[in-house]
Amino acid sequence: MQKSILGWPRAKKQLIVVCLDIGLSLFSVWLAFTLRLDAFHRPEGVEWLLYAVAPALAIPVFIKFGLYRAIFRYTGMAAILATGKAVAVYGIALFPFIWGLYHWEGIPRSLIILQPVIFLLFVSSSRTLGWHWLAGSNSGSAARRLLIYGAGTAGAQTAAALSGVDHYALLGFIDDDHSKNGQSINGVPVFLATEIPETIKRLSITDVLLAMPSVSRKRRNQIIGQLQHSSARIRSLPSLTDLASGRITVSDFRDLDIEDLLGREPVTSDPELLARGLAGHVVMVTGAGGSIGSELCRQIILQKPKELVLIDHSEFLLYRIHQELLQLIAHADLTVRLTPRLANVCNFERIHAICRLHKPAVIYHAAAYKHVPLVEQNSEEGVINNVLGTLTMARVAIEGRVDRFVLISTDKAVRPTNIMGGSKRIAEMILQSLAANNEYPFGKSDCSIRASEGTRRTCFSMVRFGNVLGSSGSVVPLFRSQIAAGGPLTVTHPGITRYFMTIPEAAQLVLHAGAMAEEGDLFVLDMGSPVKIIDLAKQMIALSGHTVRDAENPAGDIQITFTGLRPGEKLFEELLIGENPLPTDHPRIIRAREDFVRWPEFSGYLQELLSAAHCGNSHLMQETMCKLIPGFKPKTVVIQ
Secondary structure, X not given: OHHHHHOOXXXXXXXXXXXXXHHHHHHHHHHHHHHHHOOOOOOXXXXXXXXXXXXXXXXXXXXXXXXXXXXXXHOOHHHHHHHHHHHHHHHHHHHHHHHHHHHHHOOOOOHHHHHHHHXXXXXXXHHHHHHHHHHHHHHOOOOEEEEEEOOOHHHHHHHHHHOOOOOEEEEEEEEOXXXXXXXXXXXXXXXXXXXXXHHHHHOOOOEEEEOOOOOOHHHHHHHHHHHOOOOOEEEEOOOHHHHHHOOOOHHHOEEOOHHHHHOOOOOOOOHHHHHHHHOOOEEEEEOOOOHHHHHHHHHHHOOOOOEEEEEEOOHHHHHHHHXXXXXXXXXXXXXXXXXXXXXXXXXXXXXXXXXXXXOOOEEEEOOOOOOHHHHHHOHHHHHHHHXXXXXXXXXXXXXXXXXXXXXXXXXXXXXXXXXXXXXXXXXXXXHHHHHHOOEEOOOHHHOOEEHHHOOXXXXXXXEEEOEEEOOOOOHHHHHHHHHHOOOOEEEOOOOOEEOEEEHHHHHHHHHHHHHHOOOOEEEEEOOOOOEEHHHHHHHHHHHOOOOEEOOOOOOOOEEEEEOOOOOOOOOOOOOOOOOOOEEOOOOOEEEEOOOOOOHHHHHHHHHHHHHHHHHOOXXXXXXXXXHHOOOOOOOOOOOO
16 A cells, blocks of 8 residues: 555645544644633634634745645655644744634633644644655665674664665664663664674664764674674664765665675775875876776875876776766865876886986886786796886886885785796895895986996885785685675685775785885785685675585585686795794884895896796796795795
């Protein structure tokens, strides 16, 4: 029946509400007389005038206050307040009429207060009952049966935002506070956190919405750990600021993702340190359209550089990040000059021309091929891009008198077993060798530029970290797409583990490391504990509201299959080669000390490596990499 009424034309529904208010106004006059006279009232004489005037005054006032534009099933506190104001104005308008009848025919003057109060109760009750009755259609079998975790302000505001949403039926709150057990919020009961499994089962809950914007990351992870073993889909609440501002609606409540489990407490920031290295300077980011490069750009923009130069060889990626940053600049009312440049980092002439034009003070070199299987199958191009690209950018930085140059590296550079990791380790060694050399081996006609001649030296540094969640080529977006397709999820080996970090926290730590760098520093980011990929797959299946199909649960939703380790893939990754890492001023950043080949000897191997790559001689290329990188074992299948 509710659905039938909701399908009526708007004019028909408004007419019915007007008729209802007319009836309520007449009944409130009768009841006011009856209560005042303490007898069943039968109107006589001029008393009929009051019955005629009451609706004649009420309906125009209600129209003026927009009460017939309100939608019953979305009625909230604002609508109740508007009704109160409308009835107050109606009472004021009615006052002189009743006062005149009092002096003329002796009508009780107490009706001046009594009738409007009764009328207000009737009108407010009609709106509230209509809201509850129509909203009751949400509790049918087609609605998502919802619990809100958090019975505080955020939970109550979330419940109010959900009150008019057809596809949600709010059945309860969950809270850690024992004093709230058995209480209710707007008629919705509050349950204890210890009762989660039985509450979800008893009420057939399909969704749990986390409404705890101020809870610590540790406690949030504990709660998620409790919930992920249930059959309910776990969702998360946007910030209340966004919700209140209207930028986010309840339809934007997002599914809980693996970032919510693996993310750590927010990175401690040193605004003064970041601003000192970026504010007012020209900054260049290579690979600006990639996962890490784009996040670096977002965070650099907020430090108010004079200009940000975006370098990428992909037209689409460069266009996308350029448009996003333009919107960010406009929204934050910044004056940063933004310059997108299509360029390949291996093209020295092009990069040199760009640097000569813009004169960057800081370069973040994030451009690289990083997908292990693809680089393994295209090893020559991987070496050219990752090694020659870094060498080209380093040479341009030296000749352009760039103050600081930061290379984005990877944990796969530690004792590498694949071409991608080996090429990134050699990229690190290029900067280590240049930083340790007494003279820069570049210049016109390949003549050396000596630091003793007063030339400002470029401070080279490297930042090494593991996998970032959601980056292109990462296992997380692959699992997302496989879950959306109904599975199976493909894992290479049941024992494989990886370090993970969110993209924003990795980018912020890179900026901190670059700002505190001294000549030749190699920084390693604290990635926390490694994660088993099989556990990651199970968690993502659980967070999506599905179950794992295996021997123990043959009726499960999504299967996990093992495909075998790919060429060059290790069971686990490391972050350090050398021993005795040094702490830094930031608790999440470590300064590593690792051996490298000095430039005179290194440059010969480097020339041999790049010549082999350009000629397509992969065998010679791998031999040279083995000479440069101790312990390098290309295409090793399993490293225990």
